[in-house]
Amino acid sequence: MKDQTHYPLCKSELKKVYTPKDYLVNGEIFDIVECSSCRLRLTSPFPDKDKIGSYYESD
Numbered sequence: 001m002k003d004q005t006h007y008p009l010c011k012s013e014l015k016k017v018y019t020p021k022d023y024l025v026n027g028e029i030f031d032i033v034e035c036s037s038c039r040l041r042l043t044s045p046f047p048d049k050d051k052i053g054s055y056y057e058s059d
């Protein structure tokens with residue numbers, strides 16, 4: 001799992017929005033970041049492919 005500082009598609013800077021304390025999944029903490037260009041919000045670090053199912057379950 002890598003820490004992402006830039007959104008891989010538009011290469012724009014990501015700003016940390018907040019660290020949600022309610023979003024613990026499997027004991028892992030991750031931040032919500034927002035792309036300064038397209039305003040897309042995503043998590044950092046990104047979930048691994050084999051773990052992404054559990055992230056959706058907590059939605």
Ligand SMILES: [Zn+2]
Binds near residue numbers: 035038040
């Ligand atoms: Zn973007």
